[in-house]
Amino acid sequence: MSMRHYDCKNYINLDCEKGMCAISKLIVPIDGKGSEGCPAFVPAEKCENCANFSNPDSYGIGTCTGFDVENWAFASCGALTCENYKAR
Numbered sequence: 001m002s003m004r005h006y007d008c009k010n011y012i013n014l015d016c017e018k019g020m021c022a023i024s025k026l027i028v029p030i031d032g033k034g035s036e037g038c039p040a041f042v043p044a045e046k047c048e049n050c051a052n053f054s055n056p057d058s059y060g061i062g063t064c065t066g067f068d069v070e071n072w073a074f075a076s077c078g079a080l081t082c083e084n085y086k087a088r
């Protein structure tokens, strides 16, 4: 699992390069230097962090078994509003 600020529940996206940490209120980069998360990292609600998501391919497309009918899902898809999200 990635531990970048971008993948943290406390990350607030500002634009395509940076965001803000809701805890420290610091501006943090999406990738590159300084993009690694801190010890307070909490995985964001994304399909890739859900117990119902499995077998992602090299494009991040995997299988969702959280609903009656099995379907495909993107690993990076935001799951904040998914009623069947289950943190791993």
Ligand code: SF4
Binding pocket: 004, 005, 008, 009, 010, 011, 020, 021, 022, 023, 024, 028, 036, 037, 038, 039, 040, 041, 042
């Ligand atoms: S990893 Fe730490 S600094 Fe980065 S967004 Fe999360 S809590 Fe804030």
